[in-house]
Amino acid sequence: MTKRKNYLSSSSGVLAIAKQPAPAKVTRYSDGDSLYLIHHPNGSLFWQMPYRYQSDKDIKPKQKTYQIGVFKSAKQDIDTAFKPEVSLKQARVERDKAKQLLADDIDPTEHKNKEKNKYEQKDLFKVVAADYISEKQDTTPKNVKKLQGFLSKHILKHIGDYPITAITAQDVIQTGLAIQNHFEKQGEWTADTTSKCVELIGSVFEYAINTLSYDIINVAYGRNNRALDVYRASAYPVNPRTHGEQSFATI
Template sequence: MLTTTQINALKPREKAYKVADSKGLYVLVNPNGSLLWRVKFRFHGIEKKMALGRYPDVGLKEAREKRDEAREQLESGVDPVAARTQARVEAEIAARTTFRLVADELIEKMELEGKAAATVKKARWFVDVLGPAIGNRPIADITAHELLKALKKLERKGHHESAIRARSFAGRIFRYAVATLRAQHNPADILRGALINPKVKHHAAILEPAQFGELLRAIDGYGVLIATEM
C-alpha cells in the first residue's frame, strides 16, 4: 500500500506509468508530472477503469474511500462508470430544466391549444413576477419555502388577489413538470391557504324594473357616446 510520502516522491518518466496501491486503486504518473487516481475492476467479466481525481486535490484517504464506494456498487450489481455517467446526465438535465423554461413551454402549449390572448398574456405576467426569485432555478429543486417567499413579496405590495392567482398558475407549471417527468412534486399545492384571501366585494343587485331600465339606457347612451367620439 502507498503512503503520502511515496506518492510525493513519484517522478515523471518519458512514458506514463502506474503505481499500485491496493484493491485495484493506483496512481497514473504522466510525463508532464500530473498524478491521477484510477481504479480498475471487472464488471460481467470485462475490465474497466474509472477516474477518481487528481492528486493532491484528491488525497490518498479520499481516493480509497471512492474506490470502496465503487466496490460497493459492484457488489450490488451496479457498474460504477455507468452510474456516474447517468448521474452526470441527470444533473445536467436538471440544471437546464429551469422553472422559466418549463413555464415558457407550458405557455406555448396554451397558445397551440387556442387559449385567449389575454389569458396567455396574464400567464406571461405571472412568470415575469416569479422569475427573479425562481425563474432560473431547476424546477425539480424548488421548495415550497422558495415559492412562498416570492409570493409573499407580491402580497406585501398589497396585490393579494394577484399573489393567489400567481400561486395557482405556478401550480399549473409544477403539475406540467410532473406530468412531463421533470419534477416529482408540486410545492404550490402545499401553499393552499398560506396567502391572504381578500374579502370579496358584492355589489347591490338591481331589483326594481325602473332602475334596471335606467341602467340599460345608460349603457345604450354610453355606446352612442363612444360611436360619436370615434
C-alpha cells in the first residue's frame, strides 16, 4: 500500500485537541483519507472511518462507519501519565488495514466482529463473567441470583460471545444503550438497572485483570448513565451537515 505523505495532523495536534474544553456539540477532525477523530461533549475522543459497502444482500452500497477505537475516555485526564488507548499512529494503521479489506471486497466491520470470535472458549466474556460470579464470596445467594439475571437477561446477548480481550469501550457503550432502549420501549425507568449492568461488566473486567492476569484495560470504567445519555443524544455516524467538522490543519 502506498505510504501517505499528506497527513493533516500530528500526535501533538491530537493532544492539543484533547486538552481543549469539551465541545458543545459533537465535532470531528479530519486526518485525511477517511480517518476522523470524534470529540464528544462528554470529553471523550475516538477514531472513526466512514465507508460505503455493498454486500450480496444489498441492492446498493450502504454508508457505514468503522469504529477504530478510543483515543481518550471521558474519565481520563490529560497529564504527564496520559497514554491513549489508540494513538494516531495506531489509528492510521487500522484505517489502512480497513481500506485494504475494502479493496478485497471485505466489510471491515464484519471482519472485525468475526475476528472477535477466533479465541479460546475460556476467553469469552460469558465464561469469565460466570467464573467471576461463582467465585464471589462477599455477597448473598440472593445477590448472586440478581447478578446472574443481569448477565442472562441483559448483557450476554450483546457481548457474551466476545473474547474479553477484544471488547472495546464502544461495545460497552452500545450494550448500555441497548439495555436502556429495551426498557424505555416498554415505558419502564431503568437507570438503576442499566447502571448496575455496566457496573457488573466493569467488575468482570477487574476480575479478569486482577485475578486471571489478563493484560487489558477496564473499558467499562466511567461508562455510567450520564455518559450514556451524552452518547445517545448524538446519532452515529456523525453527520457533517448537522455537526461541527474541522481539519487538524486548522488546529
